[in-house]
Amino acid sequence: MTLTGTNYIAGESSAEGSQTFTAVNPATGKELDTRFHAATEQEVDRAAQAAEAAFESYRNSTPDQRHRYLTAIAEEIMALGDALIERCCAESGLPAGRITGERGRTVNQLKLFAEVAREGSWVDARIDRAQPDREPVPKPDVRSMLRPLGPVAVFGASNFPLAFSVAGGDTASALATGCPVVAKAHPSHPGTCELITRAIHRATERCGLAAGVFSLVQGHTHESGGRLVGHPAIKAVGFTGSYGGGKALFDAANRRAEPIPVYAEMGSSNPVFILPGALRERGEEIARGLTQSVTLGVGQFCTTPGLVFLEAGAAVAPFREAVAENFRGVDAAVMLSESIRAAYEGGVRDLSAANGVEKLAEGKSANTGYTGTARVFTTTADRYLADPELQEEVFGPSTVLVTGDRRDELLKSARALHGHLTATLFGTEEDLAEYQDLVAILEGKVGRLIVNNFPTGVEVCHSMVHGGPFPATTAAATTSVGTRAILRFARPVCYQNFPSFLLPPALRDDNPLGLRRMIDGSWGTH
Known part of the structure; x- marks a missing residue:
């Protein structure tokens, strides 16, 4: 399947700009074939205008029409076959098994939102009938429902080149609502984004929808993304990525003459609290699980646990030793890009240099491609409380064990947390009963609380919340995973x-x- 390296604007291939770039295979460090054309200002403008024009008809599409469309996109993605898997592996460095599984998740997300669109109750229809004889003032007939917001700009993520990208959850939920999408391809996997876009356009044609319902713009700098967010036709933004990238888009959106919502999922260290009873009873088992969770996918998940809190006691030293031994056996593995590996190495250098922080162990190293080595650090609750930067996400396979002398230090540490996506508690039934006040604190800090499971792995279902207070996201009242995600791209309208x-x-x-x-x-x- 030959790639064109172009932008796709309302179904038409476009390559007007002189700036080009290539993807790089993270496993080898070598450039891949095909040069991709960064979108010009005029191309971004055409894509946004096409989405605005398509909104007139797509906003009034029926639930059945949107169900057929999302289902058709899923079918066309599967029809890409091995070409999609091969290109995605080459651009991300991820193994074929992982990409195949992620394709399944992407397709299932589309089908889930197709069902939500068809069932239709998400619109929250409310009717208050007139009472013309009411005294002293007659009551009017008042009705309201959620209506689509308008064209949405979606930014692809580096760590999920399918499930949080061109046809990922943001796109699926926006299209289910009745909002056209202009997607900004991630520069690390532009070929993958092009293949998915071609599948979406085939689905658009199959369903007889306006071509402007979906467009893709390419770019390897912040310029095209900034133009997209600043365009007056765009009414909302979906983003998954770094704190710096998400905050920049949020700030740009709020500088517009008409500010718009930015639903940005950003950094999270996903604190884990291992309570005393659980540590005594199954410390070795938890140490194994922690190592697996931290190093899964080379630590490149938004739910990787980067902070682990312990209460001082006899079980802490054996637990640290078990964690250290496990980490020493972890093989180095390919990270998603040179820039991500460089940021990870910078983060672990900062941890190594931080006052009162010790490197407990590190995994095996390698010199091929953009590989990352696992590390585990240790510090005290006093040092953690004195250094707010220890909370910052280090995106990659590392974590910090934080030990407090007393129960109240664990509670104080929890109160000092800023916003994260998840918080986990490992505890016996007695632990959990004793630490109910810790649960109450953490409810105000995260979007998802977990008991006796690690946070890596996000189930796509109706009840899932993948969000949290700032700086984990820019919109704590929303989620980017699960069917509640559809509410981000709608607004209430009243008819009297x-x-x-x-x-x-x-x-x-x-x-x-x-x-x-x-x-x-x-x-x-x-």
């Missing part, structure tokens, strides 16, 4: 004293869509 024929179908008296609705304060399908 409307004749039935002017109302959206979801608000008509005969309920033609069969939705669950609130009528005069009572929920049902009436």
